[in-house]
Amino acid sequence: MGEACELSVCGNERAIVPGLYATYYEGYAFDERRIGLAVPEVAFDLGNGGPSPDVSVDDFSATFVGFVRPTTTGWYRFRLRCTNGACGMYLNQSAYADSGNGLLLVGGESVRVKLEWQHTSYGTTAVFEWQGPYESAAVAQGADESLFVGVPSHALLHEVVCTGGCGGRGCCVAPETCACEPGFGGPGCEVDLDTCGLDAPGGSLVPGGLRARYYDALLEDALVTDGSVAYGDAGVVARVSFDWGYDAPVSNVSGDYWTGVYVGRLVSEQTGWHRLRVDGSGTVGRLYVGGVRLFSWSAAWTQAVYLVGGRSYEVRLDVQDETFTAGVTLFWEGPNFIEHVIPSSALLHYESGFACGCGASGCNGGDRGVCNGGLCVCSGAYVGASCEHFRCRSDECRFTDACHDPAYGSQDAECNGQGRCVAGLCECYDGFVDLSQCTRTGCATDEGCSGHGSCGSDGQCVCEAGYMGEACELSVCGNERAIVPGLYATYYEGYAFDERRIGLAVPEVAFDLGNGGPSPDVSVDDFSATFVGFVRPTTTGWYRFRLRCTNGACGMYLNQSAYADSGNGLLLVGGESVRVKLEWQHTSYGTTAVFEWQ
Structure with missing residues (x-):
């Protein structure tokens, strides 16, 4: 398919597919990955709403x-036009501003x-636009701003890769996600x-609706x-369009606090692009396709999804009801039809059974993902058959390979340029320690401590x-490297460490x-x-x-671990150094940042 027949209808290991791949993060500074999916275009004008229910309407990024x-x-x-925040654009790995x-x-x-989009609050707008083509650079330069229009969906593509492929029984439709043929998962x-x-679902796949089951719990x-949770089967439902009122959906579950699952x-x-909409009355829904x-x-x-005509896709809709009245309807609209309830002719089910589960411990017990057709659809920072690994985040425009580090909360910590990310953990190059995110070297024998210390049982030098130093290689005066007073400060233009302007030592923070700033360079x-270095007390305590x-x-890290004062102290040894990193992000007006101890 495609305008030049360059797109594969079904790629086993990798494919070029329509749209851009969107990743939404909770937090202004790409803090916590929440969801990734394809979108037909970047044309958001959402009032005070958000681009996905998986992130807050304020302080998100994408x-x-x-x-x-x-x-x-x-x-x-x-x-890239946006309001109430910041946005940036990169074309062929180079920053671009019109x-x-x-x-x-x-x-x-x-x-x-x-495209990068960071939003603070209120009016939510992000629109990717172009104008052209023009016959020359001079004509383009003289074109009026009013000629910008949204980049259309037919001009936007992205590549997806499924490591190991889909076994010849499915299509790679999203990063590490196979849409399997009927009968496989x-x-x-x-x-x-x-x-x-x-x-297990069995028999032939037949049209006429989805299978439904209701569980007596949220x-x-x-x-x-x-x-252990009681449930009741409702058989095949022709359409998902219900108004139960105060009644229970089936006889053996309660009228309140139940969960419904529709599969097929x-x-x-x-x-082409279809838009699927779930409309709940006293209920909430979650949809997989x-x-x-x-x-x-x-x-x-309402969410867009690209469907190939004549191909069936596994679908699952979950519905939860708490109290009072309950109802839910599943709509769609497509390239050549207006929105209506999805008809029974478009919904298929197997002749017997219900669905493949993932076991009580599957998807890490449901804490890291949701079981869908025997497949864990992992959430947030997780990947793997059972969502057992942290996700590696590769940024092709910034050329970094980053790993999720639980010690840093929801953030991603780089492998320091001294290793590569595998299954969410750093595999460091020779001489560096994996558990340190490749930020420090280790020792195997006393010889690794430069003749000025001994190698401890933990693989670290005791000087x-x-x-001082990781290999006891630093003295008071160093020819090639040294420990010197103060912390090393790096100042950036922009709230999100956007453009490095100057670096120098400061005596304290x-x-x-x-209403001033810390440097005339920003x-x-x-x-x-950022301020990096060591804290070294004179007295043990x-x-x-x-x-x-x-x-x-602002944020603080001590020995590569996030630290927030909660009343708990740290035991420090007099004369020994503790690695410290401070991060400071300032918006406007009163400018204060003070690093304190007791």
Whole structure:
């Protein structure tokens, strides 16, 4: 498919597919990954709403990656327009800001694109626009701003990769996600559904609706259970369009606090972007199509998904009801039809059984993902067949390979350029310690301590008096490296450590600057800074620390672990150093950042 027949209808290990791949994060600074999925275009004008129910309506961030492919050769200009926050654009790994200069693009050839969007609060807008093609750079430069229009969905693509492939029994539709053919499931479509347990779906796949089951409890994932929760089957429901009022959906569950699960397959006669909408009355819903989570619990939400005509996709809808009245309806609209309730002819089910579960311990007990067709659809920072690994985050525009580090809360910590991320953990190059995120070296024998110390049982050097460093290689005066007074400060233009401006040593972190800034090299508003080095007390004892700041955010790390003063002290040995890193992000007005201890 595709305008140049360059897109595979079904790629086993990798494919170029329509749209850009969106990743939504909780927090302004790409703090906690919540969900990733394809979107047809970047054209958000949401009032005071958010782009996904998986993130808050305020203080979220997002990235959109893929390719722009124009149909006609010429000079183009681009812009990313956003409000109440910040946004950035990268074309072919280079930062781009529209300054009136165009780019010469060849029709039918792809240009890599990455968009970054950071939103604070209220009016939520982000629109990716272009204008062109023009016959020359001069014409593009003179074009009026009013000629910008949204980049259309047919010009946006992204690549998906499924490591190990889909076994020839499915299509790679999202990163590490196979949409399996009927009769198969699992991460690589390796599971024969007929053999996946007593509740396995069996027989032929027939049209006429979805199978429905209701559980007498509010469950995060009803298919990851030990069987102790009572449930009732409703057989095949022709459509998902119910108004139960105060009644229970089936006889053997309560009228309140229940969970419903609808499973089967979805097929459209049309190829293209479809919009699926769940509308709940007193209920919340969560929807999966083709192994991809379109959205988490929401009373009402619409999400786009690309479907190939004639191909069926596994579908699962979860519904939860707490109290009072309950109802839910599942709608869709497609390339050539308006919105209506999904008809029974588009909903398929197996002749017997219900669904493959993942066991009571599957998906890490349901804490890290949801079981769907014998496949764990992992959430947040997790990957793996049972969501057992932390996710590696690869950023092709910044060329970093980052690992999730539980010690840093929800953030990602880099492997320090001295290793690579595998299954969410750093595998360090020779000489570096894996558990340190490759930030320090270790020792195997006393020889690794430079003749100025001994190698301890933990693989770290214990240095003699007068020497310091990971290999006891540092003295009071170093020819090539040394420990020197103060912390090393790096100041950045922009709230999110955007553009490095200057680095220098400071005696302490004790800024109380009124409405001024810490350096003339950055603006007085919307700057950020890091301070790195060591804390070395003279006396052994228990210490508490805090980093106090106003009008922004700040964070503190001691020995590569996030630290927030909660009344608990740390035992420090007099004369020994503790690695420290401070992060300071400032918005506007009163400028204060003070590093304190007791």
